[in-house]
Amino acid sequence: MKVPAPKIITCSEWGARPPRQEITRCGRPNKALIHHTAGHHPEITNPANESKEEAIRYARDLQRDMMDNRGWIDSGHNFLVCRNGLILQGRWGTVTAIEQGQMVVSAHCPGENDQPGVEHEHLGTEAMTPAQFQASAELLAWICDRTGVKPTQFYGHGHFYATDCPANLNSDVPKLRLKAASILTQYHTAPEV
Secondary structure: OOOOOOOEEOHHHHOOOOOOOOOOEEEOOOOEEEEEOOEOOOOOOOHHHOOHHHHHHHHHHHHHHHHHHOOOOOOOOOEEEOOOOOEEEOOOOHHHHHHOOOEEOOOOOOOOOOOOEEEEOEOOOOOOOHHHHHHHHHHHHHHHHHHOOOHHHEEEHHHOOOOOOOHHHHHHHHHHHHHHHHHHHHHOOOOOO
């Protein structure tokens, strides 16, 4: 039995700008990278009370920054998991590609842009909210189920690139591995952990 897809607000649903050029498919991934945004939407004073509309505005701001200031063709990440537990698709085509066991070329980590990159709305040393952690684990379990990525193959961005990202969320990577493995076990035989 397949792991059910979590509720993902797709690019068309949140009003993402179209990419500057065609998004390229790149085959089956073998890992997933955990990132943090190092910020919140400017209007959010209490991220714990973030609304759906605020999460959408944040996704639009991130995409605008990546396209207008960094010159990328689209959002660099594949997913954004907000403090309120909402999951928003980042790069166009990602959801469809993963449903088919593949990935799209992204821009979240040099040398690893053929792997899913999951951004987490996060600033400073704050912990993930319970809703954010649960949503991230469900998203990662779904990615594993569709692509064959193993929960043991989740890594922080800094594992592959000289960066502090995902900051203190690095300590959540082992917990996300275990939680995603637990979700997979509900639908399959026990995965490797």
